[in-house]
Amino acid sequence: PTPTPTASYAIAFSSVASSREDKVTVPAGYTVDVLFSAGDVVEAGAPGYKGSFQPSSETEKQAGGNHDGMEFYELVGVDPNAGGLLAINHEVADYNILFSGSYNAATATAEQKLLALSAVGVSVIEVARGADGKWAVKAGSKYNKRYTGNSFYTPSGPAASALSASIKGTLNNCSSGRTPWGTYMTCEETTNNYLDPTQPNNDYGWVVELDPYAELTSLPKKRTAMGRFSHENVAYMADSSNRVAFYMGDDTTPGCIYKFVPSAAYSSTNRAANTDLLDSGTLYVARFNADGSGEWRELTQGKNGLVPGATDPGNVSQGPATPVTVNFATQSDVLIRTQAAARVAGGTIMDRPEWLTVAPDNSAVYCTLTNNSSRQVADAANPRTGNRNGSIIKFKENANSPLATSFTWEIFVLAGDPSLSAANGGNANLVGNINGDTFSSPDGLRIDPKGRMWVQTDHSITSTSGVAGKALVDVFGNNAMFHVDQTTKLSKRFLVGPVGCEITGIAYTQDLKTFFINIQHPEGAWPVAGAQPRSSTIVVRRTDAQPVGN
Numbered sequence: 001p002t003p004t005p006t007a008s009y010a011i012a013f014s015s016v017a018s019s020r021e022d023k024v025t026v027p028a029g030y031t032v033d034v035l036f037s038a039g040d041v042v043e044a045g046a047p048g049y050k051g052s053f054q055p056s057s058e059t060e061k062q063a064g065g066n067h068d069g070m071e072f073y074e075l076v077g078v079d080p081n082a083g084g085l086l087a088i089n090h091e092v093a094d095y096n097i098l099f100s101g102s103y104n105a106a107t108a109t110a111e112q113k114l115l116a117l118s119a120v121g122v123s124v125i126e127v128a129r130g131a132d133g134k135w136a137v138k139a140g141s142k143y144n145k146r147y148t149g150n151s152f153y154t155p156s157g158p159a160a161s162a163l164s165a166s167i168k169g170t171l172n173n174c175s176s177g178r179t180p181w182g183t184y185m186t187c188e189e190t191t192n193n194y195l196d197p198t199q200p201n202n203d204y205g206w207v208v209e210l211d212p213y214a215e216l217t218s219l220p221k222k223r224t225a226m227g228r229f230s231h232e233n234v235a236y237m238a239d240s241s242n243r244v245a246f247y248m249g250d251d252t253t254p255g256c257i258y259k260f261v262p263s264a265a266y267s268s269t270n271r272a273a274n275t276d277l278l279d280s281g282t283l284y285v286a287r288f289n290a291d292g293s294g295e296w297r298e299l300t301q302g303k304n305g306l307v308p309g310a311t312d313p314g315n316v317s318q319g320p321a322t323p324v325t326v327n328f329a330t331q332s333d334v335l336i337r338t339q340a341a342a343r344v345a346g347g348t349i350m351d352r353p354e355w356l357t358v359a360p361d362n363s364a365v366y367c368t369l370t371n372n373s374s375r376q377v378a379d380a381a382n383p384r385t386g387n388r389n390g391s392i393i394k395f396k397e398n399a400n401s402p403l404a405t406s407f408t409w410e411i412f413v414l415a416g417d418p419s420l421s422a423a424n425g426g427n428a429n430l431v432g433n434i435n436g437d438t439f440s441s442p443d444g445l446r447i448d449p450k451g452r453m454w455v456q457t458d459h460s461i462t463s464t465s466g467v468a469g470k471a472l473v474d475v476f477g478n479n480a481m482f483h484v485d486q487t488t489k490l491s492k493r494f495l496v497g498p499v500g501c502e503i504t505g506i507a508y509t510q511d512l513k514t515f516f517i518n519i520q521h522p523e524g525a526w527p528v529a530g531a532q533p534r535s536s537t538i539v540v541r542r543t544d545a546q547p548v549g550n
C-alpha cells in the first residue's frame with residue numbers, strides 16, 4: 001500500500017545554501033556526528049588508525065576507504081530505532097592513510113597489494129544509540145566483520161564454471177542493495193582487478209550477495225545470473241506473490257539499465273530457502289523508445305540476436321563505431337559479455353546509469369543518469385550532447401509489476417543551472433529544468449519508506465562548467481544532498497559535504513529519525529582538522545528528535 005505522507009513526514013526543513021566550506025552543513029535544528037571513518041576498528045584485535053601507517057594484518061580488520069552504498073539491518077530483540085547493523089561498501093582505498101605516495105599495481109610490493117586490497121569490499125558493523133542520543137559502533141560485536149579484496153568468494157549461477165572456483169577478492173564496491181530476505185548485495189563497478197592484474201579478469205564485475213547476520217554460511221557468492229558489467233547499485237520491486245525484480249545500472253560510457261527477475265518467488269518465512277534464488281532467472285536490458293514506451297529485452301542465449309556470430313554495433317552514442325563480431329554460444333557467454341549482449345539486443349545506451357530506486361507502492365522506478373560529456377548522438381531518453389550535468393529518468397512498469405516486459409517512461413528532471421545560459425556566455429544545453437536548488441551529476445538516489453526522494457551528487461569539482469573560467473564547484477558548490485518532490489519537482493538542498501567529497505550512501509532507522517550518510521573521498525582536513533582526510537559515515541538527526549526532513 002502507498003504510505004500516505006502525514007504532517008510529521010512532510011518536507012519542511014529550510015534549504016541550506018550552496019557552500020564550499022570544509023565541513024558538513026545541515027539545516028537549522030539538525031546535528032551531524034561522525035560515526036565510522038576509514039581505518040576505524042571493525043574486527044576485534046585491530047588497533048585502528050591513529051595517524052601512522054600500519055601493516056596489512058591490521059588494516060584487513062579495519063574500515064576500508066571511500067564509503068559508498070550502505071544498508072541498515074534490524075536485529076531481533078533490539079529496538080530497531082536504537083540499534084542494528086550497517087553494511088557499508090568501500091569503493092576504493094583511502095590511500096593517504098595506507099602508505100605514502102601513490103599506488104602502482106605494476107610495481108607494488110606484495111605487502112602494498114595486501115594493503116590496497118584490504119581497504120575495499122564491505123564492513124558490517126553493529127551500531128547502537130546511547131542515552132545521549134549519539135550513535136556509536138558496538139566494539140566486539142559478533143557481527144562486526146570485514147569482506148575485503150583479499151578474502152575469497154564463490155561464483156554461482158550460469159557463468160560460474162567460466163570463473164575461478166574460489167575468487168580472490170571483491171573490489172570497487174560502489175553501491176549496493178538488499179534483498180527482501182535480508183541479505184546485502186555489494187556491486188563491483190569494474191570488470192578487472194586493477195589492484196592486482198595477475199587475477200583472472202572474468203572474476204570481477206558481478207553482484208556479490210552476503211549475509212550481514214552471517215547465518216547463511218554458503219554466502220558470500222558472486223551471482224553471475226545478474227550479469228557482468230560496471231555495477232552501480234541494485235534496487236528491488238516485489239509483488240504480493242513474492243515475485244521480485246532487481247533493477248541495476250551500468251555506470252560506464254556507455255551503459256544500459258537492466259533488471260533481473262528470478263524464476264521463483266522468494267520465501268518470506270525461511271531465509272535459507274532463498275539461497276539459490278539469484279542463480280536462475282531472466283536478465284533483461286531496457287530499451288527506451290522515442291514515443292515514451294519502453295521494452296525489457298531478454299538477454300538469453302538464442303534470443304534477440306544473441307547467437308554465434310552476432311554483430312555488436314558498438315558505442316554509437318559517441319558517433320560512428322566499429323561493429324565487432326561476438327560469439328554468444330552459451331548463456332555463460334552472454335553473462336560474461338553482458339554489455340555487448342545488451343547492445344546486440346537493442347538496449348538503449350544511457351548517460352551513465354548510477355542508482356535506481358523503486359517507489360514504495362511500485363508505481364515508479366527512477367534512475368540517476370549522472371552525466372556523459374562524451375555523448376555526441378542524442379536520443380529521446382538522453383537528449384543532451386556533451387551532457388555534463390546529467391538527469392533523472394522515471395519509468396513505470398506495466399501494471400506496476402516486477403514481471404512486466406514493457407513500461408512507459410519520462411525524463412523526470414534535467415540537471416543544470418540557469419547561470420550556465422547562453423546569455424551568460426554558457427551553453428544553453430546545460431541549463432536544465434530544476435525547480436529550486438540546482439545540482440549537477442545526480443548519483444545516490446533513494447525514495448524512503450514515506451515516499452520522499454533523496455538525491456546525492458557527485459560532480460567532478462574541477463571539471464569545467466560550460467561557462468569560461470568556471471568549474472562545476474564554482475556553480476554548484478561542494479557536492480550535496482537534496483530532497484526532490486516527485487509531484488512539484490521542487491528541489492531543496494538538505495546537506496552539503498566538505499571540500500572535494502562526493503555524497504553517496506543513505507540508510508535510516510525505521511522511524512526515520514536517524515539518517516546515515518556517507519562522505520566519500522574528502523580532500524581537505526575533514527573530519528579532523530589538521531589530520532589526514534578520511535571517508536566517513538555520518539549520522540544526521542534533529543535536535544528535537546523528530547523525523548529527518550520535517
Ligand code: FEO
Nearest residue numbers: 174189232251354
Ligand atoms: Fe562508483 Fe558510479 O559510482
Ligand code: CA
Nearest residue numbers: 354443444504
Ligand atoms: Ca556512484
Ligand code: CA
Nearest residue numbers: 354370443458
Ligand atoms: Ca558518480
Ligand code: CA
Nearest residue numbers: 091458502520
Ligand atoms: Ca565514487
